[in-house]
Amino acid sequence: MARTAGAGRPGHVTLRSKITAVVVMAAALAMALAAVMSYRGVSDLVRAELDHGLGDRMHTVHSLVAAGLTPPPRPGMTDQVLSDRGTVRRLTPDGPRIPVTASALRVARTGQGGRVEDLVVDGIEYSVLTRPLPGGGAVMVAQSYEGAARVDHAFLWRVTGTTAAALALSALLSWFVLGRILRPVRNLARTTARITATRDLSTDLPPAGSDEVGQLTRSFATMLTALRRSRDQQHRLVQDASHELRTPLTSVRGSAELLQRARGRLAPEDEEQILATLVAETAALDDLVRELVELATDRYTDEAPDTVDLTVLAEDTAHRHRARTGRTITVTAEAPLPVRARPRALQRCVDNLLSNAVKFSPQDTPVALHVEGCRLSVRDRGPGIDAADRDAVFDRFYRGSRTQATPGSGLGLAIVHDSVTADGGTVFATDADGGGAEVGFALPPYEPGPDTPAVGRRLRKRNQSE
Template sequence: MLRAKITLVVVAAAALAMTLAATLSYRGVSDVVAEQFDRALQDRAVTVVALLGVSRTPPVRPDTTEQVVEAGGAVRPLDPGRVALPAPESALGVARGERDSAREDITVDGAEYGVLTVPLPGGGALMVAQHYAGAERIDHAFLWRVPWTTVAATALSALLSWLALDRILRPVRRLARVTRDITTTQDLTTPLPSAGRDEIGQLTRSFASMLAALRRSRAQQQRLVQDASHELRTPLTSVRGSAELLQRGRGRLAPEDEEQILTTLVTEAAALDTLVRELVDLATDRSTEEEPGEVDLTAAAEEAAHRHRRRTGRTVTVTVHGPVPVRARPRAVRRCVDNLLSNALKFSPEDTPVTVHVEGARLSVRDHGPGIAPDERSAVFGRFYRGPRTQAVPGSGLGLAIVHDLVTADEGTVFATAAPDGGAEVGFRLPPHAPAAR
């Protein structure tokens, strides 16, 4: 569960941070205790030396022992009730005037003492020894408190993290619940939870965009199926009627009537073949499998013009003005130019030329046909659209729709305008290709 995993990560990070902080604090506390211990020895030594200088006996402290060390090595405790501590060689060196002071640690009967030896004005030295028991108590108390504090702080951070994550992940659970409902019911209109401004809100908005795209895709598929069934009905009815007429009139039809029926069958079968092929292309769009790259519009126009000249024997010219490379899928661009040329040749009289013009990142095909009315210039890119002046011309009404889908998939735009001296100019613009940075 995500909540438990995040809580474990937070707790582990908190425990690690607190352990590191406790370790550093312990080292800092140890240094402070040692510094305070040495300062206490120094202060006690200064006080005792000053009192001895005025022939006064220093007050007895239970945690310290003071004794005078003679130059010859004799030791005399200032408190007669205390046991004399052994004088280390460094203390004897101070008593003989060989050293200014000495700081040593000694162990007597299992007890550890810190010892500071300083010279006395009249000769000899003063040894001040302090038991480490006080410092050890502070050290042990700190060591005992650190684990318990760390455990308590870790438990508190775990609780707070668990409660905070419950609130933070609540929108994620709501979003997951709604997506499960959508998966079960297939209802793409189900509203998503309200989106905030954080990352979860961005995720919700991304889901909403995805659902909107799925709704559009489903609507387009349903519309495509409905339009296709409507468009297929007419040629299929014609084919069926002609076939039934041939079947009923077998051997009794005049040759010219039989030839006319067969011609109708071939024409309608060819129209069906074209329609089905374009429907498959429109539904699958295999060009989307191709990666976008740099495309030369001039080369694509010249190639398509040569192909249509050879196929139809018509006059197809190419004019170029300041072309620039575009970023698109090469096969998709070739398909678009082919569709535009086929459309222009179909609607343009046989004795008129068709011109492909490339200017910058814009390619257009100009014909001399009936033209496109202003209120039809957007509709011509719709699926199965047939204008009033083109109803009698054979076709599926899918050529420009395919151009629209392929161009917009490459972040381009399509357009259709009227030519100044008659006919139409139909084409597309694609984004210029940006050279790779070096």
């Protein structure tokens, strides 16, 4: 059974694990930030409440001591009176003795100002507030932070525990949800791995949804369709090529074996005929191999599309064929429009059309090349094309019933079809008025944009005016 590429390998980190880790880290960062802010906010609130309570206690103790009264004790707080000589009278007998600092003694002696200090007494932190009395001396009120520390510690542990539990829950939920989200990706990966292992391009892909994974699946399906078509075309090309090569190879081999057996015993005219057959069949083989290479490799696939003037292309091609064959080739144009195509590939198409027309036309008849808009056609005076053959003539190695005896590879129009359709165009073949055939192609018009060079715009304007 084919395994998904990379799945189950030691040390392999899956996409699900990576995304889960990212989600958990993002959640951890957010929760940590929220916990720190909450902790600081609670600590500041507790500290403010303690300071407020310390201030209220100082007001009460200060008023009662100034009136000669003894304030009632309050849990967590210690009160004492400090004289200007530094002696201490404790107002809370059960409370700890608060150390007298230099700043507190200064308040008692000068009778001015007030002082808040944090002191540690018997291992417990206190906040001490000192305020002068009207008759001299000062009142010292100390509040223990022990309760606040317990609250702070409990809150810290609770926040930590809650954050850890939330992180664990988010990790589990992320792992579960991501598993369901990535299930189509895993199915697609398993299917593509199976296709890679079995080379079976007919394997069905998982159903495609409407999300990005569905788009990826549809893209894979389009790619598989193109691969299937390409492989089928390659198989058909190999089969057709082997069939077409067999006839000339058999002729060449038979002629060569005859010459080998005869070894000079043939009459000169027979030997000349056999040699002529060898040359003709070898030339046919050369043309066939060249056409096969042209069709199989598509040398112009990497050629960049450009603006092509069909009238100029037709004139150039007709001029070369006139010089090569001595035939009469006319070129006419009616409201020609520029097209966007691969120039050299399009040149090859027109060459093939003219070569076919010259080959199938009688020697003393003209060949007409006509451009109308974005349509180019070549008309000959040959045997014409049967209605049943008009689509099939563009197939590889196909020959109509009227052209079976004419030499050729049967690949010229197939090259025209493949090149034109690759540029978004269409091909056609029909009988011409007055006899013969009319074969050609049509390409989409080239529409210049705002960034089109001025040369291209002038070319289109000139062609339209003609």
